[in-house]
Amino acid sequence: MTTGNGRRDGSPYAPHTDADEAAMLDAIGAESVEELFDIPDDVRFDDEFGIDPTGERELRQTLADLFARNEELTEFLGRGHHAHYVPALVDDLSRRSEFLTSYTQYQPEIAQGFLQALFEYQSMLVELTGLPVANCSMYDAATALAEAALLANRLRRGASGHRVLVPEHIQEGRLGVLENYLDGADMEIASYPMEDGAADVDALSDLVDDETVMVYAESPTVRGVVEERLADIGDIAHDNDALFCLGSDVVALSLLQEPASVGADVVVGEADALGVGTAYGMGLGIFATRDDYLRQVPGRLVGVSEDAADMRAFTLTLQTREQHIRKERATSNICTNQAWVALRTAMHMAWLGPDRLVGMAKDAVTDARDLADRLDDISGVKAPVHDRHHFREFVVYTDQPAPAITNDLAGRGFAVHALDDHHIQVCITEVNADAADELVAAFEEVA
């Protein structure tokens, strides 16, 4: 029987007492709740799932035990998912239920708080990219890249071809998502070669033609290399009427060349380096572009307006681009997005302020350089493999088989990523920098 909160035979979050249920059925004119289900017998489910309800205390323990089966390794891992220290303020304030348990801001008059926070996030991205339009989130860098390619294709409907050029070195997930998103638009992907970890600009120039709708480059690249000829890449794209899409992340953008200054038409990438920490790849896709393409932007945009009291107020805007209005002619199918992650990223960036953010980005260059130099001193190890500037991460060559070294390092408490038989990628930020000495020592033992 139901007795309100704490009863054992129903949902702990359905608060009905027996008396209420009876009164409600009476008002409806029904004998039982089951009577309200209009489901034909031939599709009724009469079996069980076999999931036993569990008390909150027991379940927390069960899940804590399960997660404890993850080995406690110090991770020197990056490749598109980067962990920086997330201050307590971000957890504390973003978890306020007014933020966490709100819906998309379809009624802006009661949702000014979230809308303003998203507007502030958009503004921070505008500052970082130098581009005037930033949406308030894509799922991750991979889907943002794919959406950029679709945008480029829409702008070039009459083009003779529909090709996107991507770097030879690209995170597998980004390439995989791009392939799936472009399939339905009959677009194709080609890759341009890299030379010593950076774009081979001459080779790229030969590959771009009038069938190319977009050229994509990254800085830092998936191998952590700072791309040095972004402006040249942009020029090549523009000379062929293609868009130049630049991939980066929120920390790198605070230090490296401003995308607008090198001719980027669209900036995509990960914003999860701030506000997220390590979350098994859960991301926050950046999407920023020029004013000219405003009406082709995918996803939600927050804008400023005025209310009936002539006060400044915020609202979702330009919704005629979106699926709930435009259906199959929408710029994208995205509806639910990563708004709460964007809130956290904005909080984290505001907490850092410009000084500490730039300082963190400089550390990403110098810490990577220092760690690479120290690994390079080890016999049988060369680091970095590419004679370039690096940001956070770099590739290490090992005489010994890389998978075995990776395995041995795991046994000593460290996670690094084996790229192939003799290459390992290593990533350093402030969350693992304190363990750099120990990593070097362990490397010496196993390499």
Added chain:
Amino acid sequence: MNFDQARFSREDVYEPLLSEKDSTTVEVDADGVLPDDLTRDELTLPGLSEPQLARHYTRLSQMNYSVELGPYPLGSCTMKYNPSFTEDVAADPNAGVHPDRSDRTIQGTLGLLHGLQEYLADIGGMDAVTLQPPAGAAGEFTGILIAKAYHEARDDDRSEIIIPASAHGTNFASAAMAGYDVVELPSDEEGRVDIEALEAAISEETAALMLTNPNTLGLFERDIVEISEMVHDAGGLLYYDGANFNALLGRARPGDMGFDIMHYNVHKTFATPHGGGGPGAGPVGVVDELAEYLPSPMVRETAHGYEQYEPESTIGKVHGFAGNWLVLVKAYAYIARLGDAGLADASAKAVLNANYLASQIDLEVPYGPFHHEFAATSGDRDAADVAKRMLDYGVHPPTTKWPELVSQAMLTEPTEVEDKASLDDLAHAFNAAYADSDEALETAPSKTSARRIDQVSAARNPRLSWQSLDDSE
């Protein structure tokens, strides 16, 4: 209940922007770090102290409505209470690993993913489930890509997806993104799939029919078995949009109705918080015959523990990594907490609440019998205006003017978490707003942080950043 939402204001703005509180420009001097030509010149961002930020965001939070403040009866959005403990579980530091870790070292993470794959398969009557799609719409796109791969493997070139006119906008957009032409299906007089129209729409071009059941009027598609046979006889597949699955838990399963592919909206059905727009998660379940096409990687259990693997004919990736992990943890915890009885009770109370609320409002509800949601009509009153007036009663209004099948629709879904007293308050808000004068409706709301906001001006003169405000001054 009297409602007055918090508002912080000064002169002609509410809480000032971060940029209005401080704007600090730092010169990016990277001497010794990187060559000058590889760095930007300067960076301008707010530079505020932690106490200042704490006040800023706390004030913003108080100018934001949420499901912990009151009911959120947005039809088809399913805003239910988000249990506190699932947040703590997801915050477990051991849960936050990097996606490049080796399988052997993350048995806890893989164990949870495997467990959730199994839970969802059982609950939906599916044979295999991917957790990678990061939202419901991404799930739809994934499902349609799977259908496409299935047909292509048979050298069967099909070009059309059939979708009811009353379906969510994402269905149309997802099908189009996958390269299909959309065939829109009208409803019959009773608000369900028009079988004759379906007969006419189905052809050898039909790749799939996308349906939600109960549909967006809350009505169960009673002819679902016949519909399924019609689609399958023509060589098409049947896709289930999980948006309304909260109505059916433990009573009916899409797999048993003949659906081949489905997505689950975990923030709707399994109580993960919607976070002001996301992150969500849109796992996709399929029948055995389609399992080889699922995205990569999947998780399986072996004698040596859990491992990731690539399905034989996988469509590849739909997210850079493994989707929205933290959301999946919360969904798992919710399902494990409720179990069979709790899940079935959630649906029972969701349907009870919708029916009770409908019986208490003065607005007409033209279609039935409905389940977890109903489309009321505000008749000759503008539904959007009635909704704005409802805000003044301290409740969030329903979805308005959708589905278009009902004129001046107010699509209402209270979910199971409201008790009778809360539903009575909600009914009072409906009835009082509905009965109010034209003037009251047009000038509402008046008790919210902001008054009625001019949407036209926002779109006509887009100001999308604080930089754009400086420019216009």
